[in-house]
Amino acid sequence: MPLLAGAATVVGVVGAVLALADVDSPLRGPFTLFFLLAAPSVAIAAALRGLEPFGRVLASVAGAVAVDMLVAQGMLAVHRWSVGGGVTAVTVISCLILLLVIIKRMGKIRSS
Structure with a gap:
């Protein structure tokens, strides 16, 4: 499982770098989509630690798709x-x- 997480991290970072550097590569589209x-998804899943795995x-x-759509909508609305x-x-x-998740967890640790 750690190997899979590491590979996913590498693919995501490569996708972000390819998009930000405007590199013309056939891997740019799929890797950037994976990153987006x-x-x-990982950030929202960290916040939803109490849910069952499938629901999480x-x-x-769904939250990741919503974030992506809101970012696109906002950028289109301001013509940027x-x-x-x-x-x-x-x-x-x-x-x-x-x-925010880290701050919340640190607050719980200190109050214990």
């Missing part, structure tokens, strides 16, 4: 659409969700 679905996967993937901007926005939102 995996990054928010379903909710986190770009692939690099979308990847950056999704990365920032995913990191903020993970940061």
Whole structure:
């Protein structure tokens, strides 16, 4: 399982780098799509630790699609659409969700 998680992380990071560097590669599309679905999914799944596995996967993937669509909608609404901007926005939102989860867990540890 750790090997699979490591491989998924590498694929996601490569997809983000290919998109941000505007590299013309046949792997850019699939790897970037994987990153755009995996990054928010992992962050949301970390926040939903109490759910059963199937419900957690379903909710986190649905949340990732919602985050991606909201980022795209927002960028289109302000006429600032770009692939690099979308990847950056999704990365920032995913990191903020993970940061909130970490802060919440640290608060629980201190109160125990």
